Amino acid sequence: MRVLVVEDDLHLAGSLTALLASSGYAVDCVHDGPSAEALVRAEAFDLVVLDLNLPQMDGLAVLRAMRARGNAAAVMILTARGAAEERVRGLDLGADDYMAKPFDVREFEARVRSLLRRQAGLRSAVVTLGALTLDLTNRQFSLEGQVVDLPPRERALLEVLVMRAGKVVAKEAIVQSLTSLDDMLSDNAIEQYVSRLRRRLQPHGIGLRTVRGIGYLLEKAT
Known part of the structure; x- marks a missing residue:
């Protein structure tokens, strides 16, 4: 899942970026309104963590421009x-959540998980596909009730596929979800991750099909 942090406090921005990256999210960070507005025009994000007091362009203006273009990314306003009245304005403009500084890190992480779950159209924190279970509270997978330890990129890829199980996920969408601007992810790398996941899942009745020229489909094997 991909997150954009928009925060002009460099120390806080660095801390939030590190926190989210350590949880396995692909994270980009900018420090002013125009940079944020340009980036959300050019790239796809699942969540934008948005400060309001930004140089050159207010955070509410960034939010207003996003929603006017039909950008449906989840937005969490994080501000002093x-x-x-500020919360009401932000929510009325289309923000999905609002946290005032200072804040509790554990609550912030929980709200991020909740927003990303809602963004994927999931009501429950536990997603099950046959023998495969994803607990979004701790982002942990299990097969037949046994915890599965996966490398970070494979775990992130499987998370994207599980949250869209039964639907073909385009390669471009996978790259967008798994990489920040500083990352590179080639088609060959994706194929390798898919091949490893397929070998792990197939014995448990979970199919991971390649839809040629489009992407991948995770489903219960028939």
Whole structure:
């Protein structure tokens, strides 16, 4: 899953980026409104963590421009401007959540998980596909009730596929979800990850099909 952090406090921005990256998210970070507005125009994000007091362009203006273009990425406003009228303005403009600084890191992480779950159209924190289970609370997979330890990139790829199980996921969407601007992910690398996951899942009745020229489909094997 891909997250954009928009925060002009460099220390906080670095801390949030490191925190989210350590949880396995692909994270980009910018520090002013115009950079944020340009990036959300050019790239696809699952979640935008948006400060309001930004140089050159207010965070609410960034949000307004996003929603005017039909950008449906989840938006969490994270700001020191915690007055009720500010929260109402942000929510009315299309924000999905609002946290006032200072904040509890554990609550922030929980809200991120909740927003990403809602973004994927999931009501429950536990997603099951046959013998495969994903617990989004700790982002942990299990097969036949046994915890599966996966390398970070394979885990991130499987998470994307599980959250869209039964649907073909385009390669381009996979690259967008798994990489930040500083990362590279080739088609060959994706094929290798898919091949490893397929070998692991197939004995448990989970199929991972390649749909040529389009992407991949995760489903219960027939």
